[in-house]
Amino acid sequence: MAPFRIAPSLLAADFSRLGEQVAEVEKETDLLHLDVMDGHFVPNLSFGIPVIASLRPLSAMKFDCHLMTTNPDAYLTELARAGVDLVTMHIEAIPDPTQAAARAQEAGLEFGLVLSPPTPIGAVLPFLELVSMVLIMSVNPGFGGQSFLTDVLDKVEEARNWIESHGLSADIEIDGGITASTIASARDAGANIFVAGTAVFGDPDPAAAIRNLRATLEARE
Ligand code: DX5
Numbered sequence: 001m002a003p004f005r006i007a008p009s010l011l012a013a014d015f016s017r018l019g020e021q022v023a024e025v026e027k028e029t030d031l032l033h034l035d036v037m038d039g040h041f042v043p044n045l046s047f048g049i050p051v052i053a054s055l056r057p058l059s060a061m062k063f064d065c066h067l068m069t070t071n072p073d074a075y076l077t078e079l080a081r082a083g084v085d086l087v088t089m090h091i092e093a094i095p096d097p098t099q100a101a102a103r104a105q106e107a108g109l110e111f112g113l114v115l116s117p118p119t120p121i122g123a124v125l126p127f128l129e130l131v132s133m134v135l136i137m138s139v140n141p142g143f144g145g146q147s148f149l150t151d152v153l154d155k156v157e158e159a160r161n162w163i164e165s166h167g168l169s170a171d172i173e174i175d176g177g178i179t180a181s182t183i184a185s186a187r188d189a190g191a192n193i194f195v196a197g198t199a200v201f202g203d204p205d206p207a208a209a210i211r212n213l214r215a216t217l218e219a220r221e
């Protein structure tokens with residue numbers, strides 16, 4: 001399995017000093033999770049392409065863009081130009097995952113699929129050979145600071161079993177309610193990338209919070 005990585009979610013950062021916040025987490029990780037919302041696919045707005053483009057020159061981290069929008073295909077070219085490396089699209093938002101994967105690749109982006117909590121894992125399994133990541137939401141998308149939904153761990157296990165049994169290499173990312181108390185259960189189910197918003201940026205020392213999450217993850221009972 002690929003190494004464990006913590007992906008801080010910028011949604012929980014102090015937006016009045018985004019550059020500094022990015023520099024703080026870059027001390028401890030190489031992956032930044034960027035939640036883009038349109039007020040339509042989810043009942044909230046966050047930040048968009050100009051914000052991502054303005055952060056790109058400040059950081060060498062891999063930019064992991066979680067698109068919570070309808071018609072996500074429409075943004076691929078601009079996201080690539082803004083410096084996104086990997087884009088994930090909700091399976092609930094796209095009629096044709098094969099075509100979406102092809103379009104992302106044409107735009108020069110790595111591609112992943114996301115499932116909201118009510119969506120069964122079977123919806124994405126047939127497409128895992130097309131993706132570099134499957135993102136399993138452990139809260140309903142749209143807001144940070146929600147509680148982890150333990151039920152989704154079964155889906156993480158099923159995805160891990162499918163990936164191993166089919167000889168695939170997709171990462172399994174989990175997003176929502178990840179804290180020092182929940183991260184080990186996600187690891188045990190088979191996730192290898194852990195998004196953390198509030199647990200990182202809600203801490204006065206975001207870099208220390210990442211170290212703490214990683215220590216919890218690497219501890220073996
Ligand atoms: C929710 C977003 C998450 C969010 C996670 O729609 O996809 O990435 O920022 O926030 P926490 O870690 O606070 O649950």
Ligand code: ZN
Nearest residue numbers: 033035066175
């Ligand atoms: Zn997210």
